[in-house]
Amino acid sequence: SIGKKLSASGSFWDPPNYKDTTKRVEDGEKLVRDFVQMVEERRDIEKDYAKQLQAWSDKWMKVQEYGTMETAWRAVAMEGVKRASVHLAVREDVDNQVVEPMRVWHKDTYHRQRNQLREKKELGEQFKTAQKEWAELLNKQTTAKTEYLAACKEEERAVKAEREATKNPDLSQSQVTKMQDKIKNVHQNVKTSKDEYNTYLQKLRENQNSYQQGMIQAFKKFEELEEKRSQTLKMYMLQLQDCLNVHRTMDLPTIYSESRDIINQVDHKQDLHWWADNHGVNMEHVLPHFQEYSGKRQRLSTSSNSKEDIKETINTSSGTSLKVPDHQSTSQKTNSTKVRAQYQYKRVEHDELSFDAGDVIELVEDADNLGWCKGKIGETEGYFPANYCGPLQ
Numbered sequence: 001s002i003g004k005k006l007s008a009s010g011s012f013w014d015p016p017n018y019k020d021t022t023k024r025v026e027d028g029e030k031l032v033r034d035f036v037q038m039v040e041e042r043r044d045i046e047k048d049y050a051k052q053l054q055a056w057s058d059k060w061m062k063v064q065e066y067g068t069m070e071t072a073w074r075a076v077a078m079e080g081v082k083r084a085s086v087h088l089a090v091r092e093d094v095d096n097q098v099v100e101p102m103r104v105w106h107k108d109t110y111h112r113q114r115n116q117l118r119e120k121k122e123l124g125e126q127f128k129t130a131q132k133e134w135a136e137l138l139n140k141q142t143t144a145k146t147e148y149l150a151a152c153k154e155e156e157r158a159v160k161a162e163r164e165a166t167k168n169p170d171l172s173q174s175q176v177t178k179m180q181d182k183i184k185n186v187h188q189n190v191k192t193s194k195d196e197y198n199t200y201l202q203k204l205r206e207n208q209n210s211y212q213q214g215m216i217q218a219f220k221k222f223e224e225l226e227e228k229r230s231q232t233l234k235m236y237m238l239q240l241q242d243c244l245n246v247h248r249t250m251d252l253p254t255i256y257s258e259s260r261d262i263i264n265q266v267d268h269k270q271d272l273h274w275w276a277d278n279h280g281v282n283m284e285h286v287l288p289h290f291q292e293y294s295g296k297r298q299r300l301s302t303s304s305n306s307k308e309d310i311k312e313t314i315n316t317s318s319g320t321s322l323k324v325p326d327h328q329s330t331s332q333k334t335n336s337t338k339v340r341a342q343y344q345y346k347r348v349e350h351d352e353l354s355f356d357a358g359d360v361i362e363l364v365e366d367a368d369n370l371g372w373c374k375g376k377i378g379e380t381e382g383y384f385p386a387n388y389c390g391p392l393q
Contacts, residue, residue, distance in 0.1 A: 013215065013285040015135040018127040020279045021222050025120045028229050029110045035233060036102050039240060043099060046091040053084035086246055093243040098236050105232055109225075123221055130214030134207060141200035141288060148193040149291075151186070158186045201290060208287065219281045223272055230272075337363045339375070339389040353382030361389060 010017050057080030063073055111118040162179055276282040341359040353375060355361060365374035367386040374383050 011285060012280050012283045013212070015131055015138065016128075018131065018215070018218070019124070021219065022120050022124040022127065024279070025123055025222065025225060026117050028226060029106075029117055029119075032102070032106050032110070032229065032233070035236075036099060036106065039094060039098050039102070039236075042240075042244075043091050043094040046087045046094065050084040050087040050091065053080040053087070057081045057084070090243055090246065094240065097243055098240050102232075102236055109228065109232075119225060123218065123225075126218040126221065127215065130211070130218050134204075134211040137200060137203050137207060138288075141197070141204060144193065144197040144200050145288070145291065148190070148197040151189040151193045155183075155186045155190050158183045198290065201288065204287060208285075212285070216281055219276075222280075223276075226272060338392045339363060340392050341388060342390050343388045345384055345388050347382065347384075349383075351382055353377065353380065353384045355384065360392060 012018060012021070057077050060073075060077040060080075109119075113121075158179075162183055165176065165179055273282075339361050341355045341357050341361060344356050345354060347354045353361070355377060359377060361375040361377055361384070363373060363375050364381060367373045371386045372383050373386045373389075374381070376382075
């Protein structure tokens with residue numbers, strides 16, 4: 001059976017919650033454009049740095065030294081020219097091997113018509129078509145349920161009025177007869193509305209399989225597009241690291257190899273599995289069930305799953321991992337449960353934690369499989385990216 005969990009917005013199967021998935025297509029397209037912009041800015045940094053190195057070399061080449069010291073001095077100044085040449089080559093590599101190919105891929109993959117993304121529109125239409133009959137039945141079932149519960153309440157009132165009337169000796173026979181006729185009509189309304197309510201519940205059960213198949217087919221289209229986007233971004237992220245890695249000409253810190261290790265952890269299958277669990281076909285599909293009239297005002301509630309307590313850790317750039325020790329509670333404030341922010345982070349969602357570089361954060365939950373920890377600063381608590389922090393020194 002299909003079913004994993006419910007999100008705060010409800011199940012994927014409830015109309016029109018498929019819009020979370022169609023919106024992800026548009027968000028994904030924007031992220032591709034953002035990635036291109038990010039790489040362009042990084043490319044221009046190489047160009048600006050090369051210009052500064054060249055200017056530095058030109059300035060210090062013009063000195064009044066002599067002999068072997070002049071040769072040595074010029075060799076020192078010439079390092080700037082050589083380094084500038086390396087970074088200009090990096091700039092060209094980034095432009096030719098990442099920026100331009102990504103622009104072409106984006107143009108071939110995503111198409112805008114009248115300021116609307118065609119891929120999102122087509123996917124939305126496919127979901128809407130697959131859900132049309134189901135949504136109509138669900139609306140009729142909801143109406144039938146409302147009418148049934150209202151008839152039950154009316155029946156309850158009529159029976160109560162009849163009991164009160166039997167205690168009144170002043171009522172005429174015609175009034176008693178009229179009241180009895182009303183009760184018969186109310187009983188009949190309850191029976192009729194109950195039958196109609198059950199009829200639509202049965203139709204929903206009969207149509208569940210065909211409805212799910214149509215939605216699954218549409219969801220596969222989303223998976224294909226998202227898989228292609230994930231694989232392409234991963235490929236060009238790795239290509240960017242190759243372009244920026246100048247170990248071929250000089251011994252620089254191993255930051256690029258560390259970046260490659262982190263990027264190599266990208267797994268489109270795992271990502272898609274998570275999406276499907278939280279916003280897609282692996283979510284629980286809850287059918288409406290028959291609700292008998294109780295005579296009391298009922299409060300409807302929906303359940304949502306909290307973030308999973310995934311006992312995996314993510315390696316940070318310092319080579320350590322952010323994890324709350326098993327033998328300590330989250331209320332204990334010791335150095336072993338604290339980390340230090342290495343970069344500034346401004347929250348995007350309301351449940352995230354903002355901090356500045358150097359802030360000390362108390363860990364509340366381990367890093368999950370997407371690299372997010374939960375922590376607190378003072379009384380403020382929220383989620384934050386694990387790789388923005390390191391061990392408390």
